[in-house]
Amino acid sequence: MPSEAPIVSCRGLKKRYRTGAVETVALNGVDLDIAPGDFATLAGPSGSGKTTLLNLIGGLDTPSEGEVVVDGVRLGELGKNALTDLRLRKIGFVFQAYNLIPVLSAVENVEFILQLQGVAPAERRARATAALKEVGLEGMEDRRPGFLSGGQQQRVAVARALVSRPSIVLADEPTANLDSKTAGELIDLMARLNAEAGASFLISTHDARVIARSRRHIELTDGRVTSDSAAAREPA
Amino acid sequence: MFLVSRRSGLAAALLAGALAIAGPAAAADATALLKAAFDNWRGKSSRATIEMTIHRPAWERGLTMQSWTEGDDKALVRFTAPAKERGNATLKLGHETWIYNPKLNQTIKLPASMLAQSWLGSDFSYNDLAKAEDILTDYTHRITGTATVDGHTAYDIEAVPKPGAPVVWGKQAVRVRDDGVMLREAFYDQDMKLVRVMTTEKIGPLGGRPYPLVLVMRPADEPGRWTRIETTSAQFDVALPASLFTRSNLENPRG
């Protein structure tokens, strides 16, 4: 998939937080494109703006300046509901923790997205079950999050993130709470699904092994992109 | 009972002494005996001074009053002592009774609801005043026995209410001396249980005739409680001014 239109496009993104009289600059002019099928990692020291960037791309927060375009849609032009719907249809999320709805079973957590999309119950269940099978959780469909290990929970999250066939999966430190073996397996899983499903991945992480498996690596320092392997590999 | 009308009666009783003695000898008719006694007691008029003693287990008090009567339907009683009761007066004209209270400076016509109230705290009620002559009109009478008392013949008369008569008692038992002095009057309830009894405890000459000087009324079921009435002086068949038995005189006594 060579140079198609980017799935995500960030231009001149700035984000400032004001706490009392103190203004913190979280992002200070980020230009970034994510191409369809990208499997990119995002790294940087604490406070470099990784989470802020993911929030802005995911439409969870609004930029102070600049613009985010997801799959051709300018997020700045969307209302709250439209933004929510965009997240539902185009973006998959894998968070570091608090990923799953605690009162729903594994399969219900996955189904939840489909229900919000209005998918009929029978199809919903079938797709959710298939998605869980895909992440290796066959037979654990009816377990509540409390009865799943950390790795299993993240797999459910991955299954949920992909079940709606999003344009991009945003993962915020997905392996931070996992041991290295489990973390490795999760990254393998995401890499495989990236290859099979074709969804782009943008993963923020500190984990060197995760970075090692990515096909594109972006470094963020002080709210700016200081290094992007894609720029080196694929000159414009 | 007969508070008001009785003291005048004795004059007549003695006046008619010969008649009275002749009466029973002629016929021991119960009704006639009672009527004679009442007729004898009702002098044309009377003026008397009476002392009343109200006795209770815990206390006793005395009252003094003046009374005037004329015929059988006019009576005036005015209290003279103690100071607390002075001026309280009762006027009876026919079937109507008025009472005057000097402290309130008010005269009221006795309402039916007050009939049962005690007359000045004694064992007599206003009702006893108002219905004094009932025994003659609302009862049938019969002699149940005779006895000799102080040299006189005394007749025991049982008085039973006539059917439908507005009388609460089951019967009255009266003892009358042949000279017209009533010795005893007992009131029975409808179960023929004694409710109260009035006895004559002292007979003496007054105005030159035998007179029941001391009467005592005793409720049957409350020992230690009685009311004693003593006539200390009396004049009979005196001329009384017509203005005496009026409401204005009740409130503003003249003489």
Next chain:
Amino acid sequence: MGGLSLLAPMAWRNLWRNPRRTWITLAVVAVGLYSILVFAALLDAWARSSRDAALDVLIGSGQVHAPRYLDDQTIAQRMAAPGARLRAVLDGPSVEGWADRVRTPAVIQSEYKTLPAELLGVRPARERAISVVPRDVSAGRYLAGDADGGIVLGAHLAKRLKTRLGKRVIVMAQDATGALAQRSFRVVGLYSASQEDEDRFAFTGIEPAQAMLGIGTDVSEISFKLADDAGAPATVAALKAAGPGLDVRPWTALAPLTAAMNSFMEAFVYIWLWIMFVLMAIGIVNTQLMAVFERVREFGLLQALGMRPRLVLAEVLLESALLIGLGVLAGAAAAVATVLAFSGGVDLHFLARGAEFFGAGHVLYPRLAPAQFAAVSALVWALGVLVALWPAGKAAGSSPAEVMSHAQ
């Protein structure tokens, strides 16, 4: 909207994440509603009892009098026996029963006591249709006919007079000329009612009373009982038209205290409802707010995943609705059980005659008023859900960004 097929189980399961808190809220709602409903049923029984106690003795649904009778309730203010026009209305379909009476203040005398009372000359057959006295005769018999010269006394009055069945009492009253009339009556029956009424009313046949008072066939009042209380204004108007110059009044005007008590009771139920509801609301808001604050991240997650804020609000409201609904069901069920258990009567004899101070009878009969129960339950439920909007709004307002920024 995705429908409720996941939302409902989600809400239901969320309820039991903190069972202790849920049970407390349930208990608050259930106990609150229970107290409202049972209290309402008892008050209603009390109001009915006091109303019936007052109305069923003599008042009926309304009365007809001579114009000045109510200011001067003596034989002087009497009227002619009801004529054809008045009878036409009284015998009409809207009137269940009626009775004309002679009524005058009197004094009753026994061997031992003389007590004030009201003498009523009645027509026994007519009284049976409108008054409870004929059937509340506790000793002896009620009057046999209009000419019955016996007297039926209140049991308590008889006791105070120290008289009893078969004995004579003397009744004294002012006759038509203002003179004192007196007559001997034999006690043929004793009735039981409130102590106040027992002491107050003495009944004899209307004819002996008319003869004693010298009033010919005149009467003091006509009491009527309506088939349906709602028809009162129409019947009163019809009677006024049929009896020009007569004073026709419904019971609310004749017994204003009873009427006031009646409406006060109703108002009190609602005052109680609001007090209890405020307490419930505090409990609901408190627990639900706590629940929401604990789950801020979760609500952020739901929104991040694509759940619209309004749907989040719906979910939290659904939780509250289920929770309060359960409490309402429990409270209402317990209240229904309680009322049914006591429908045989709550005996107030242990209060002795103190209960009469409030004008009620000795036994209260709580009654299930399904419409009222349902309405109050629904109201409490709806108000509870309304109050729960606040915590639900908080939940819907949580920012999806919270999920990420709070991570770790």
